[in-house]
Amino acid sequence: MQHNNFIVSEYRNTICEQMMTSMQGFPTSVKVTPIPAFTDNYIWCLHNGTQAVVVDPGDAAPVLAFCKEQKLILSAILITHHHRDHTGGIAALAAAITDLPVIGPRGSHINGITKSVAQGDIVKLTAIGCEFSVLEVPGHTLDHIAFVGHNALFCGDTLFAAGCGRLFEGTPGQMHRSLSKIKRLPPGTAIYCTHEYTEANVKFALAVDPENEHLQAYSDWVASNRAKDTPTLPTDLTTQCNVNPFLRCHDNNVVKSVSQYAGLELSDEIAVFTQLRKWKDNF
Ligand SMILES: [Zn+2]
Numbered sequence: 101m102q103h104n105n106f107i108v109s110e111y112r113n114t115i116c117e118q119m120m121t122s123m124q125g126f127p128t129s130v131k132v133t134p135i136p137a138f139t140d141n142y143i144w145c146l147h148n149g150t151q152a153v154v155v156d157p158g159d160a161a162p163v164l165a166f167c168k169e170q171k172l173i174l175s176a177i178l179i180t181h182h183h184r185d186h187t188g189g190i191a192a193l194a195a196a197i198t199d200l201p202v203i204g205p206r207g208s209h210i211n212g213i214t215k216s217v218a219q220g221d222i223v224k225l226t227a228i229g230c231e232f233s234v235l236e237v238p239g240h241t242l243d244h245i246a247f248v249g250h251n252a253l254f255c256g257d258t259l260f261a262a263g264c265g266r267l268f269e270g271t272p273g274q275m276h277r278s279l280s281k282i283k284r285l286p287p288g289t290a291i292y293c294t295h296e297y298t299e300a301n302v303k304f305a306l307a308v309d310p311e312n313e314h315l316q317a318y319s320d321w322v323a324s325n326r327a328k329d330t331p332t333l334p335t336d337l338t339t340q341c342n343v344n345p346f347l348r349c350h351d352n353n354v355v356k357s358v359s360q361y362a363g364l365e366l367s368d369e370i371a372v373f374t375q376l377r378k379w380k381d382n383f
Pocket residue numbers: 181183240257
């Protein structure tokens with residue numbers, strides 16, 4: 101098997117360079133397909149007709165089946181964080197494919213990672229002609245990273261359509277900073293989340309922000325997609341900035357609603373985010 105199908109450059113690129121990378125779409129030969137796993141996970145597969153890269157393979161079986169069916173050679177794995185439903189397939193995939201590069205968060209806590217990366221590193225996936233910058237986005241877990249490039253973001257369990265990840269390890273302040281980092285990406289960035297939680301998230305979002313017309317229209321779109329069992333992902337940053345209460349902690353209606361829920365006068369965005377996350381955890 102080939103060994104040179106990815107390169108990680110370890111230098112801190114400027115935000116400007118990141119934006120340039122993000123603005124270019126995928127090479128025309130590259131498709132991104134969700135491979136469903138477990139109850140509601142998507143393992144995103146980037147493939148160009150011969151080679152494939154998967155993000156967060158919690159289970160090896162559906163990935164191997166997809167590659168076999170599409171006649172693809174798996175050439176690398178990207179990992180966003182340590183949770184089992186994102187990493188459980190690494191061992192079996194590495195056993196099936198010799199010298200498979202597994203690129204993920206630093207720290208030696210995830211078995212099978214062959215190259216650890218951190219904020220600002222560039223991951224070059226030469227097998228499919230793609231290149232991603234690494235963003236550190238702690239909150240859901242402390243090791244959480246995201247991959248941004250080609251006008252797309254693979255964000256694991258940090259941002260969901262109309263929601264965000266639970267705070268298992270990080271603080272609300274960390275998560276709010278991570279989401280703010282995502283908000284600074286170009287507006288049209290496609291967002292590839294790893295769970296189909298959108299319908300439940302929209303119900304909560306409507307409880308928080310019932311007058312939001314963007315959200316009302318989005319709710320109808322989500323319901324019609326889910327009725328046909330069609331994924332609601334990827335979504336895009338502009339849509340999420342319009343409908344996702346976790347990206348709207350500055351919005352007057354969201355502030356009012358969350359303050360009412362908490363019985364507190366909430367004066368800053370992190371305080372609003374903290375209470376909003378608490379509300380969702382108990383919703
Ligand atoms: Zn997770």
